[in-house]
Each structure stands twice: as C-alpha cells, then as structure tokens.
Amino acid sequence: MKNLNIKQLFLKHLAQTSEYPLMLEAESADGIYIYDQSRKSYIDLISGIAVANLGHNHPEIKSAIKKQVDKYTHLMVYGEYIQSIQVEFAKLLTDHLPKMLNTVYFTNSGSEATEGAMKLAKRVTGRKEIIACKNAYHGNTQGAMSLMTGNDYIDQYGPLLPNIKLIEFNNLEHIKQISKSTACIIIEPIQGEAGVVLPQEGYLEALRKRCNQTGTLLIFDEAQTGFGRTGSLFAFEQFGIVPDILLLAKALGGGMPLGAFIASNEMMQSLSNHPALGHITTFGGHPVSCAAGLAHLKLLLKNDKKIIQEVQPKADLFKKLLTSNTIVDLRQKGLMMALELENAEKNHQVIQRCYEEGILTDWFLYADDCLRIAPPLTISEEQIEQVCKTLNAVSS
Numbered sequence: 001m002k003n004l005n006i007k008q009l010f011l012k013h014l015a016q017t018s019e020y021p022l023m024l025e026a027e028s029a030d031g032i033y034i035y036d037q038s039r040k041s042y043i044d045l046i047s048g049i050a051v052a053n054l055g056h057n058h059p060e061i062k063s064a065i066k067k068q069v070d071k072y073t074h075l076m077v078y079g080e081y082i083q084s085i086q087v088e089f090a091k092l093l094t095d096h097l098p099k100m101l102n103t104v105y106f107t108n109s110g111s112e113a114t115e116g117a118m119k120l121a122k123r124v125t126g127r128k129e130i131i132a133c134k135n136a137y138h139g140n141t142q143g144a145m146s147l148m149t150g151n152d153y154i155d156q157y158g159p160l161l162p163n164i165k166l167i168e169f170n171n172l173e174h175i176k177q178i179s180k181s182t183a184c185i186i187i188e189p190i191q192g193e194a195g196v197v198l199p200q201e202g203y204l205e206a207l208r209k210r211c212n213q214t215g216t217l218l219i220f221d222e223a224q225t226g227f228g229r230t231g232s233l234f235a236f237e238q239f240g241i242v243p244d245i246l247l248l249a250k251a252l253g254g255g256m257p258l259g260a261f262i263a264s265n266e267m268m269q270s271l272s273n274h275p276a277l278g279h280i281t282t283f284g285g286h287p288v289s290c291a292a293g294l295a296h297l298k299l300l301l302k303n304d305k306k307i308i309q310e311v312q313p314k315a316d317l318f319k320k321l322l323t324s325n326t327i328v329d330l331r332q333k334g335l336m337m338a339l340e341l342e343n344a345e346k347n348h349q350v351i352q353r354c355y356e357e358g359i360l361t362d363w364f365l366y367a368d369d370c371l372r373i374a375p376p377l378t379i380s381e382e383q384i385e386q387v388c389k390t391l392n393a394v395s396s
C-alpha cells in the first residue's frame, strides 16, 4: 500500500473539529512566531487562542518544565500528596488576589474549572439554578455547554443540564432574574467569543450588588482575560469588584494544560466532606503544568509587572495604525481585540489572506464577522506596525 503523507495521516487518524482544518504543519515556534516545515514564519496573532501570553517556547518556562521533569511528573491523583510546585504556585497566585480568593483547585482545563465551580456553587448555596449570559463561552463539557447559546448544540448534544437561565450581557433589567433560588451567575467580565464585548459602566457593579442581595455567588471566568491580557493581571481588578469564585485557564499553565477555580478556603472545604471527594481529578494540577505556570506568572510579575504595563500603549498603537476603511469597529480591552469587518464572508477572506501573508488569526464563535487579535503581550512596536500594515492591505 502506498505510504500516506503526514497530511493524509492527519485527516485519517486525528478527529476533525471542522470540515476545513487549517492544516498548518508546525515545525517549531519561538516568541510570536510559528514556523512550518518549509521554515515559513507565521506571526501568531492569537497566541494559540489566548494561551501564549509570553510567546512560544519561552526559555525560562522551558527550563522550569525540564527541572520539574527531572524531579517527578505524575505521582498521585490530585489533592493527596504535597507537591511543592503546586503549593508554591497556589501561594503566588493567591498572593496576587483579594484576600477571600485564597484557595485554589487546579484542574486540567477551563471546561473542567467551569464544572468544578458550578458544583461548588450548588454545594455551598444548596440551590440548583445557574445563570449565565447569552453568547458566553465557558467550555465544551456537557455542564459547561449547558451555558452556551445556540439551538444547534442543544439539538445535537442535548439534553444538557436543567435549571439553567441565560440572560443578556449588559442588560440591567435582566439582572433582576437573579433570585434567592440562584446558586450562581457565571460570567466573563469581558465576553470573548461574543467578539470582545465590554461591560457597560456600572454593569458588573450592579451584578455584584444583586448577588449580595440574593446570596448568589458571582463567578468570573477569566480564562481569556487573565494574565495581563487586558492590561492588568486579571480583568476584574479594573472594575473594582471581587467575584466569589474565579476561573482561570489558558495562559494559567504557561503553555501547558491547566485550569483552576479559586474561592475562599471555607467554601472549598465543602468539597472534602459529606460526601468526601466532592470533586476529583487524576491529572488536575499536573506538576509539570504547575512548574510552567509558576515560571510564567513570575515572568509577568517581574520588574513591577513591566510586560503588563506595556499592554495598554501597545493596544493604543494597534488602534492608531488599523486604518483600513473596511473596518466597521475595533473593540478592545488591552491586547484582547475584535476587528469587526463588513460581514462574515469578508472576514473569512481577510483571515485567509493573512495566512498567505504569514499571519495567523481567527474569527469568534458567536461573531464570525470579527477578526480575532490577541497577540503575545511581548509583541514589539515594530511587529505591531508590520501586522497593522498587512491587515490594512489585505482588508482594503
């Protein structure tokens, strides 16, 4: 039988998530660049979807990974042995969070963090109802999918969870639907997959107030907005309110798989009794992922958070330089951006042209007329100039 090439083997042996995968054959990656087999370079303008906040293959993160691999990898299911790297990472994370967010449950992914947080909210409040926002994305397991908008998903994968209510993001009237029966509202402080939708002034504060009145837990999903992406370590810091539970994922692991839900020690205790093992995972908080995540966080905090402080000026530069007359809108919070074009067809054409010109970008789950821009925070001014020049040219 004829030998199949790697592209044919990819299509034959790896499950496909869409009918038209990009099929970039990656050879290596470094900083903001991914290289293919022919050594063509591509600027990763989406950081592997908000993961590589410090770029790819950072030498200090790689060395932390290697050091941990030399000590040990997996030892035991989560939460039994003291693994110093998990402890050190949880301590550093919570040192940079408000006092009540002091206990970390590490998971493998963002979806799993969503599941854990939903369970924790039900357990702590004794209530069954969960509220989320339309056009939100919190993951793809069946519990997290229950929070998604879109009949296609429900038709094809239902039944999903009962007792879920979806309200409109930024609608102050809808906040009234949060009641004393609501265990939690789970929300992205800035909606990612809706195409970077920012909260209107006062909206998140009103949400916090309503949750206080009804005894509902406020859960912020910062899987995309975390780790400097919006110009502060976490986006919620810019809105002056504190959630009861914080979800982290994506950049949390410094390029390795990791998620977390973080709450008060008092709340987290409830997962350990009546019944014990209220939430369990084999690989959650894998020591190698924690080593990478810890190194990544230390780098972000270095020199008084220099890299994070440079996010806003870089975001301003994008805004100044993106001048094509086909741009309908540019929504941004720091280096989390959605470039709205005339329609989805135009957007897909621009994404394809970017690819040909060596720039990797994407659309959004609920906004296919918007082009995703979420580069590594380390992107230089010259690189931003180069990207904007190309984006202007291919979209005009």
Ligand SMILES: Cc1ncc(COP(=O)(O)O)c(C=O)c1O
Binding pocket: 108, 109, 110, 111, 112, 114, 137, 138, 139, 140, 188, 192, 221, 222, 223, 224, 249, 250, 259
């Ligand atoms: C806001 C948000 N929450 C949760 C998730 C799910 O994370 P994961 O893909 O790691 O399960 C994502 C992934 O895109 C996300 O953007």
